[in-house]
Amino acid sequence: MSSENLPQSPQQQPRRPRVAVVFGGRSSEHGISVVTAGAVLAALDRDRYDVLPIGITSDGRWALTADAPERMAITDRRTPSVDDLAETIEGGVVLPVDPADREVVYSEPGSVPKALGEVDVVFPVLHGPYGEDGTLQGLLELSGVPYVGSGVLASAVGQDKEYMKRVFASFGLKVGPYVVIRPREWEREPDGARRKIADLVGEHGWPIFVKPARAGSSIGITKVEEPGGLEEALAEARRHDPKILVEAALRGREIECGVLEFEDGPRASVPAEIPPPAAHAYYDFEAKYIDSTPGVVPAPLTDEQSAEVRRLAVEAFEAVSCEGLVRADFFLGDDGEFVINEINTLPGFTPISMYPKMWEASGVSYSELVDRLLQAALRRSTGLR
Known part of the structure; x- marks a missing residue:
């Protein structure tokens, strides 16, 4: 029998890249991250990519979630939460720690860990600390998994x-005029920190903006119009970050x-x-x-x-x-x-x-x-x- 008459095996289709969309997290921007993830999940072309949604709860637990972007929108002026999607959470998710192995594992108490397959790229849509600040990027570097966005240093800066x-x-x-109040400075010499702010106001006037130095989505920011509002603004900023940035209004x-x-x-x-x-x-x-x-x-x-x-x-x-x-x-x-x-x-x-x-x-x-x-x-x- 000639070779052209031999039965031909079906041509194997190339594997689609597998995208892990990671969202939620421990920061005060948890809810906006979930909204963003819903939009990204809805936009992903399923003919081009396989998708693995991974939510991080507000206490830091990694969980496999349903692919349900319609449930991840702002409703009644309230942002959604990974924690609110509890019925869709199937178990704990563990990323690989070996760059030669990109297989994600699902683990549950009392059960044998289950392999979920390899991940080719991570789309992190976390905002703020523990996601946007280089921490997640460092974990992904250790895992050897490519990811969307900036690396460790650029993310931290x-x-x-x-x-x-x-x-x-x-x-x-x-850049505009500003002063920084670091945690030890506030704890050891709060009067000196207040003098720095007074000097900024003396040179540039009111109002000023008091901000957590490492937060986003305008969370924890106060526009202070006069001296009486300063202490409350400092307390609000420190509620989100012990390091405070005070800026003159531009x-x-x-x-x-x-x-x-x-x-x-x-x-x-x-x-x-x-x-x-x-x-x-x-x-x-x-x-x-x-x-x-x-x-x-x-x-x-x-x-x-x-x-x-x-x-x-x-x-x-x-x-x-x-x-x-x-x-x-x-x-x-x-x-x-x-x-x-x-x-x-x-x-x-x-x-x-x-x-x-x-x-x-x-x-x-x-x-x-x-x-x-x-x-x-x-x-x-x-x-x-």
């Missing part, structure tokens, strides 16, 4: 507003710009403007996520201003050695200069968030944005960056 500003300044980016227009990693390097989106919310003292958590104060996309800027803020956004991305994505936030002062306020290495990624809206206006849809981020992560290997 991007989470700590003090060191972020120090890096920006060292690269020649203009007068000007609030401008944001998205940065996305393409094959040929990072590019900036069209910028957006955040107008002052009518019902809020500033663009706080409620204005962002509950009342959904709309931004203006694209921002009404001149061509020169738009080009400049896009250039500065990419410069900030490169200064911190970021990867994947960043949202860069600026103020455009009355003098026409841009002052960078901060970057977010894992920015809000819900359908109403400004980062995807800016890229949609730039010609990149939400689903394409998710795909580009995953492809960029798959192109990279873990290791020193």
Whole structure:
């Protein structure tokens, strides 16, 4: 019998990349992370990717959850929680610790651990400490699993507003006036810490913004208009982080710009403007996520201003050695200069968030944005960056 008459075995289809979407976490931004995960899960192309949703409860337990994005939205002004999805949790999830083995394991008391298969890439959509700050990124580096977004150092710098500003300044980016109150300083010499704040006010006036140094989504931030509100603002910030950042108010227009990693390097989106919310003292958590104060996309800027803020956004991305994505936030002062306020290495990624809206206006849809981020992560290997 000739070879062409032999029965042909069916051609094996290539395995689709397996994506673990990790969300929730121990930070005060747990709920927004769940909302973001719901949007990402809904956008993932199931013909291109296998999906493994992993939720981290508010006490830090890793759990296998149902693939149910419709249950992960803000309802009645309340954000969802991994803990609220208790009936969908099937057991504890353990990532590999051997870079040669990417198999995820499900473990349950009294049962033999069950292999869930290999993971090719992780899409972490955790915000704040224990997720956005380099801790999860370090775990994934040890596991040898590629992941979306910045590495350990860039994530840590991007989470700590003090060191972020120090890096920006060292690269020649203009930052606003601020002082930092560290935990030991507050515990040992609180009067000296208050004098630092008084000096900042004496030079730049009221109002000031008192912030947790390592938090996001405007959680724990207070706009202080006069001396009587300072102590309460400091207590609120310390409730979220023992390290406090106190900033002088920047007068000007609030401008944001998205940065996305393409094959040929990072590019900036069209910028957006955040107008002052009518019902809020500033663009706080409620204005962002509950009342959904709309931004203006694209921002009404001149061509020169738009080009400049896009250039500065990419410069900030490169200064911190970021990867994947960043949202860069600026103020455009009355003098026409841009002052960078901060970057977010894992920015809000819900359908109403400004980062995807800016890229949609730039010609990149939400689903394409998710795909580009995953492809960029798959192109990279873990290791020193």
